[in-house]
Amino acid sequence: MRALLDHDDPKGVFQQRVDVNEFAGGIPQVPAQVPSVRIGNRWVSILWLVALALLGLVIVIVIAQELRTFGWVQNFIERYPGTTATYAAPVETGFPAWLRWQHFFNIVFMMFIIRSGQQILADHPRLYLNSGCRPGSEWFRMSHPVPADRTDKNDPPSLWTSKDDAVSLPKQLGIPGLRHSIGLARWWHFSFDLLWLVNGAVFYVLLFSTDQWHRLVPQSWTVFPNALSTVVQYASLNFPANEGFAEYNGLQILAYFITVFIAAPLAFATGLLQAPAVAARFGTGRGPLNRQVARTVHFIVLIWMLVFIAAHVAMVFLTGAVGNLNHMTLGTDTQSPWALVIFGAAALFLTVLWLIATPVTLRYPRAVQHTGRFIVGWAKAGLERVHPKASYRAKDITPYHWANGRIPDTEHWRRLRATGWADYSLRIAGLVENSVDLSYSQILALPKHEQITQHYCIQGWSGVAEWAGVRMRDIIDIVRPLPTARWVVFYSFGNGPEPDTGRYYDCHRIEHMREPMALLAYEMNGDPLPDAHGAPLRLRNELELGFKQVKWIEAIEFVASFKDVGWGHGGYNEDHEYFGYRMPI
Ligand SMILES: Nc1nc2c(c(=O)[nH]1)N[C@H]1C(S)=C(S)[C@@H](COP(=O)(O)O)O[C@H]1N2
Numbered sequence: 001m002r003a004l005l006d007h008d009d010p011k012g013v014f015q016q017r018v019d020v021n022e023f024a025g026g027i028p029q030v031p032a033q034v035p036s037v038r039i040g041n042r043w044v045s046i047l048w049l050v051a052l053a054l055l056g057l058v059i060v061i062v063i064a065q066e067l068r069t070f071g072w073v074q075n076f077i078e079r080y081p082g083t084t085a086t087y088a089a090p091v092e093t094g095f096p097a098w099l100r101w102q103h104f105f106n107i108v109f110m111m112f113i114i115r116s117g118q119q120i121l122a123d124h125p126r127l128y129l130n131s132g133c134r135p136g137s138e139w140f141r142m143s144h145p146v147p148a149d150r151t152d153k154n155d156p157p158s159l160w161t162s163k164d165d166a167v168s169l170p171k172q173l174g175i176p177g178l179r180h181s182i183g184l185a186r187w188w189h190f191s192f193d194l195l196w197l198v199n200g201a202v203f204y205v206l207l208f209s210t211d212q213w214h215r216l217v218p219q220s221w222t223v224f225p226n227a228l229s230t231v232v233q234y235a236s237l238n239f240p241a242n243e244g245f246a247e248y249n250g251l252q253i254l255a256y257f258i259t260v261f262i263a264a265p266l267a268f269a270t271g272l273l274q275a276p277a278v279a280a281r282f283g284t285g286r287g288p289l290n291r292q293v294a295r296t297v298h299f300i301v302l303i304w305m306l307v308f309i310a311a312h313v314a315m316v317f318l319t320g321a322v323g324n325l326n327h328m329t330l331g332t333d334t335q336s337p338w339a340l341v342i343f344g345a346a347a348l349f350l351t352v353l354w355l356i357a358t359p360v361t362l363r364y365p366r367a368v369q370h371t372g373r374f375i376v377g378w379a380k381a382g383l384e385r386v387h388p389k390a391s392y393r394a395k396d397i398t399p400y401h402w403a404n405g406r407i408p409d410t411e412h413w414r415r416l417r418a419t420g421w422a423d424y425s426l427r428i429a430g431l432v433e434n435s436v437d438l439s440y441s442q443i444l445a446l447p448k449h450e451q452i453t454q455h456y457c458i459q460g461w462s463g464v465a466e467w468a469g470v471r472m473r474d475i476i477d478i479v480r481p482l483p484t485a486r487w488v489v490f491y492s493f494g495n496g497p498e499p500d501t502g503r504y505y506d507c508h509r510i511e512h513m514r515e516p517m518a519l520l521a522y523e524m525n526g527d528p529l530p531d532a533h534g535a536p537l538r539l540r541n542e543l544e545l546g547f548k549q550v551k552w553i554e555a556i557e558f559v560a561s562f563k564d565v566g567w568g569h570g571g572y573n574e575d576h577e578y579f580g581y582r583m584p585i
């Protein structure tokens with residue numbers, strides 16, 4: 001059966017590189033467009049919104065300067081100067097070394113998280129609030145509309161697949177920029193997420209075990225008038241006193257509080273809500289916590305972070321750069337020029353990291369995959385222990401369901417299809433006591449199971465559909481796997497997209513195949529599987545992302561290890577596009 005995949009991994013970990021002309025099926029690089037958002041029925045470029053914001057800023061400055069000439073405003077500012085001990089006790093410990101190092105690590109981690117996050121967004125360059133992602137219902141996009149003449153499900157060869165929808169980014173904006181390089185981007189995103197979370201957890205602990213939390217947590221409502229006062233002072237370009245060594249002004253403390261205690265945890269929570277395993281366990285595939293809402297909030301957190309970083313960096317330089325850089329690097333309230341030297345060295349280091357991230361990823365993709373797996377594999381393994389149980393109601397079924405992958409273009413598949421699958425037979429073999437060939441009618445005669453579940457594609461879209469078919473556990477009862485069988489390989493009739501690289505396939509843990517919801521589906525929403533969605537048979541393992549749900553299944557094999565199947569990484573996308581084989585998130 002493995003002969004279906006007659007290609008050996010040509011090269012070792014460090015020899016392989018991404019060939020831009022062949023990657024993801026050699027799709028041409030289609031650059032992302034400037035993002036736009038839908039306001040009512042109109043699409044407005046964010047460039048307009050930025051221009052509008054700048055105009056607004058100028059108006060605010062004019063108003064603020066005018067305001068400061070009024071006596072009552074001057075009294076207000078005198079009463080609430082911005083910084084006062086009424087809402088936070090001053091910090092006695094300045095900027096200790098742990099805080100300075102954590103700040104530095106945070107810059108490194110955020111840099112990678114943001115760039116790879118943008119790359120992930122570019123793989124499905126639209127944001128929605130509905131769980132079905134119907135083309136046209138998005139509120140944000142950085143691509144043209146889905147071509148209306150290419151959404152016909154009865155015309156699969158011309159169907160606009162979600163892979164068609166992916167766009168590329170400038171190489172120094174995303175990591176690694178290429179169209180459909182989400183597999184690689186996710187390793188960076190998740191690995192640095194984990195480091196960022198650990199950094200954040202340590203930060204929380206140290207914050208509250210010292211007096212540093214006074215910097216970030218206001219303890220009185222007087223923070224609000226003080227924040228308002230600082231807004232007026234900044235906006236009138238007559239800045240408030242910078243007492244940052246000991247305490248932050250009202251606006252600062254609020255901005256930092258929101259960033260550290262609201263935005264950061266929200267990023268984590270909305271990241272998890274995009275995971276199929278979490279949705280399959282808790283039933284968040286529809287409703288206000290659905291993946292698309294989570295993706296939208298995740299994106300708003302990104303915007304908050306970008307605005308915060310821009311304002312924060314600007315303020316470092318506008319409110320006494322040398323003093324601020326002394327706080328940040330040496331931890332002293334001095335004007336030492338050494339702070340500039342240290343800052344320069346750190347900035348150089350960060351610039352080099354920034355510049356090499358994409359070239360290194362393209363040169364050593366397999367190493368990126370292995371390292372990522374090493375860092376986050378255990379967390380994914382933990383999530384894979386979840387038992388999927390969420391099912392939805394008929395009215396949750398989403399009217400549109402994106403499709404991915406190309407219909408098999410073989411004579412064999414077309415001939416079987418022409419006979420209404422009368423000549424189809426599913427070969428199930430490998431490490432089993434009883435290998436079988438099941439005809440289509442034999443499969444239909446097995447106990448039928450129906451479930452309404454969500455589908456989460458790695459690219460970011462989702463959909464809810466009703467699937468009907470045979471439980472994999474019933475198949476397991478028929479073939480009786482040997483105790484040595486640990487993985488179940490599903491082979492497709494169809495090839496993967498890369499030229500001359502053979503069949504699409506993927507591997508699943510045998511325990512997952514015993515879940516009541518693991519299904520060999522032959523119906524979708526009450527009809528025989530449409531061609532685009534995997535006729536005659538496709539897999540449902542609700543714990544995992546979409547690419548593991550092999551469509552157009554030709555054969556199933558039970559194996560002890562997937563090391564000698566295909567290129568040995570667990571599936572077609574794992575082999576060719578550097579995905580991970582564990583994909584509960
Ligand atoms: N044989 C085969 N199966 C495949 C694919 C493919 O390209 N070839 N694409 C996968 C991906 S990436 C996704 S998201 C789902 C899409 O399933 P759908 O088209 O039914 O929505 O199918 C998966 N199964």
Ligand SMILES: [Mo]
Binds near residue numbers: 547
């Ligand atoms: Mo996918």
